[in-house]
Amino acid sequence: MLRRHFCSTLPTIQGQQRAEVNPWQVNEALHLKRGDSCRSIYYAVNTQFVKTLAIPERQVIGDAYLKFQLAPRVPAVIAVRSVEEATVLPVSEVTAIPNMPPCMLGLVNRRNRVIWIANLVRLLGMPVLERPRAQYSMVIVKAGSALGLMVDDIEGIVHLPAEALSPPPPQVNPILVPYLKACAVQDDQIVLVLDAEAVLQSSVFQRS
Template sequence: MPSKPSPFDLMNSSALARITSPKTNKKNLGDAYLKFHLGQQTSAVLSMSQAQEVFVLPIGRLTPMPNMPPYVMGLQNRRSKVLWVIDLAKMLGLPGVEVNVQHYNSVIINNGSVSLLLIVQSVEGVVRLTPESIQPPLGQVSSGLVPYLRGCVFFEQEILLALDAEAIMRSPLLHNT
């Protein structure tokens, strides 16, 4: 009685090559960026090389710290590391996240030695952007945002702020508190 073939027996090397070879369509071109919303009208991206982790933070897991600027929400222990929790929109001079919620959408950024937990309104997913699609932000955004930007991107009928995680972590706003 012949044995039932496994799915791997049915694949030949040419079929495997067709499955694993990258297609050259526009969606696969460019670097990976995490897309998220800072508010109702403001979308942004961060390079996936700078985004370490995305997760939902229950409000009860956040430890508020007294006498801090309004954009510093407190501390959070994550994977045996204590991280500062920052309302990114508020730090950038935009309206902050809602405070009457059960949880926050959070993104941990890392530059190799320092990690920071950023609170954002919502996380949409990963998009691919080519370096030439990131344009200088001149005249498109407020001057207060410019130090934290790599540029702006017109992507699927909206303008995205291409943020620089390294510039956010070096911000004088975070080092003078």
């Protein structure tokens, strides 16, 4: 009776035949004894099966950052908590405003709210390689106020543990340092960790 119960209750995987089971080995492995109720036996067998198939969740280590290309081959990240939106915006939706600093591309209406759009490379004082665009890759950051930042390309979310962050190395352009929280290394590249508040407090933006 005990043998038939085990053979009928042992779970099977679809498409596979049930292997022959020695009930006394199962008893010993699951710490069962003669006289245990059917409910106890069924619970023990199925619990053990679930434990066997359980796949541990992938552990995510570090804070979440949005990664993008500030310029070609210049990777950067900004903390996800400072990002309101990442999107691709047709150039035609941006209204240019005359007599503004060169970094300011204009205004855009996003969800019934008008915000400024800035070329992040220009805003940070880096040299710019101009090229025709039909659309902007835009990251809207928020730190009290909101500002849209045009970047070269948006890549996605990455996680960086605190120990992966370090002060900017000497090869980082000094004009960028006031806008950085740290740097990291990924795929043998230096990744700039931007400070959203510092970007929004740029003197160039304040004059606009």
